Amino acid sequence: MSAPAQPAVFNPLEDGFIDWPYDQYRRLRAEDPVHRSDLLQGWVVTRYADVSRILRDPASSAVIDNAVPTDMTRAEIQRRDEAARGGRTLVLLDDPDHARLRKLIAKPFRPREVDGLRSLIEERVRLRVDALVAEHGAGTPVELDLIAEFAYPLPVEIFCQMLGIPEEDHPIFRFWVNCIARSLDPVMDQAERDELVARTDEMYAFLEELVETKRGRNDADILSDLVHAEEDGETLTHEELMAQLMTLYVAGHEPTAGLVGNGLRALFDFPDQLAMLQADRSLLRNAVSELLRYDGPNQFVRRIALADMAFDTPAGPVTVPAGAVVYASPGSANRDEAQWGPTVDQVDITRTDAGSHLxxxxxxxxxxxxxxxxxxxxxxxxxxxxxxxxxELAGPAVWSTRMVIRGLSELPVRARLR
Ligand code: HEM
Incomplete structure (x- = not known):
């Protein structure tokens, strides 16, 4: 007699989840799309329509203090308060505080300003490939790790250069940023948590010193823009500025590296799509959207329900109660067949609605x-x-153990560099 099927459960510790969470998500979407997780002491939401609704719902708060206290929320609030940085990052605030901060730091990230950075980014990328050619040689096939040698260092180098951070300090920033990204994961032991807090403090102290050097000057770099940010008579306090800087680093680095690493790995699985891209670069823009959809880095966004939230599910109506912690999964939503149709599990760089990814x-x-x-x-x-x-792929890709920001720690490739 076969054992009865187990109910679908969200379990990031299950074998194989880190390598490929999408099978677990598929099961959750089919059987229990608004799933109560004892491990996370909250709810895991996996369908596209529900994730999209939660992200846009004013009754979804980003402020952890609005949660009904659990061991996890208490610990997080305590960590935030002990770190003396007060959680004043815009990601963890609701409007109107969030809107005020966002307006103050938004200018350098608008499309026009960002387009102005193209040559800086191209130059940085060119220098890195030149360095790889110098190290490995050109013209004959060589093997290298595309994560360690390319996708991982570049976003942090680019951001450091945008902020005017000296070249010799870029490597330590890569290390710090990695520590902070890991600290976003809800599941980890206390010793690792303490270690990550210590590393975060180091980065904070370094940036604080740099900010001080910018205060009395009028340099033309993004850090100076942020230090002097002013809008409608509003300014950033020192603590607010520091919190936004830390956020920009973390928000900007790991997911961008993840997009390139995960995206290239996906193209190796769909070589016809890689060949199409090699033949026609005009497809690149949409390809980036499709790669974000297919296996993008951002797996979960957390919210607190300010009011009861009702959902229709295959197992009947489910109500997420006010005060509950909700983990809405863009990673799962982007693989929801109800949204994307039967080709959902294929990379199609010409997919017309790829831009609707979350x-x-x-x-x-x-x-x-x-x-x-x-x-x-x-x-x-x-x-x-x-x-x-x-x-081409030269060995097995290795995934990092992070649950929230999914990315590779190794992607061995073989190529002729030029
Ligand atoms: C592929 C790369 C990236 C992905 C997938 C990504 C994803 C996200 C997501 C899902 C959010 C929403 C978080 C929430 O609702 O709680 C977010 C917010 C944010 N991201 Fe990104 N991000 C990426 C790159 C960047 C970069 C390069 C920067 C800047 C340097 C950045 C800065 C921010 C900031 C400041 C916020 C907070 C916005 C707010 O709270 O109003 N991100 N990002």
Whole structure:
């Protein structure tokens, strides 16, 4: 007699989840799309329509203090308060505070301003490939790790250069940023948590010193713009500025590296799509949207329900009660057959509605850096197509253990560099 089927459960610790969470998401969408998770002491929401609704719903708060207290929320509030940074990052605030901060820091990230950064980004990417050519040689097939040697260092280098951070400090920033990205995961032991808090403090102290040097000057860089940010008579306090800077680093680095790494890995699984892109670069813009949809880095966005939220599900009506913590999954929503149809699990770089993906979130917190992320990804993919000839997978891709920001820690490739 076969054992009765287990109910669908969200379990990021299950074997295989880190490599490929999409099978678990599919089951949750089919059986329990608004799922109560004991592990997360909250709700996991996986269908496109529901995730989209939660992200846009004014009754979804980003402020953890609105949650009914649990061990996890208490611990998070305590960590935030002990860190003396007060959680004043715009990601963790509701309007009107959120809107005020967003307006103050938005200018450098508008499409026009970001387009002005194209040559800086192209130059940075060119220098990195030149360095790879110098190290590995050109013209004959070589093997290298596309994450460690290309996708991972570049976004943080680009951001450091935008902020005017000295070249020799870029590597330590990469390390710090990785620590902070890991600290976003809700599940980890206390020793690791303490270690990550210590690293965050180091980065904070470094940036604080740099900000002080910019205060009395009028340099033409983005950090100076942020230090002097003023809009309708409003200014950023020192604590607010520091919180936004830390956020920009974390928000900007790991997901952008993830987009390029996950995206290239996906193209290796769909070589016809890679060949199409190699033959016609005008497809790149839409390809970036499709790669974000197919296996983008952002797996969960967290909200607190300010009022009861009712959902119709295959198992009957479900109500998420006011005060509950909700993990809405763009990663799952972007693979929902009800939204994308029967080709949902294929990469199709000509998909006409690829731009409807939820990787950049939606509503008031929609990603501030989406233009910058897309531009960086386009320049990095162009460099891969132009300068990594006959690129192919050279060994197994290794996923990092993060649950919220999904990305590779290794992607061995073989190519002839030029
Ligand atoms: C592929 C790359 C990226 C992805 C997938 C991504 C994804 C997201 C998502 C899903 C949110 C919404 C979070 C929420 O609703 O709680 C968000 C917000 C944000 N992102 Fe990005 N992001 C990326 C790159 C960047 C870059 C390059 C920057 C800037 C340097 C950036 C800055 C921000 C900021 C400041 C917010 C907060 C906006 C707010 O709360 O109003 N992101 N991002």
């Amino acid at each position: 990787q950049f979130g939606a509503g008031i917190h929609a990603c501030l850096g989406s233009h910058l992320a897309r531009l960086q990804a386009e320049v990095m993919f162009t460099a891969i197509l132009d300068r990594f000839e006959e690129i």
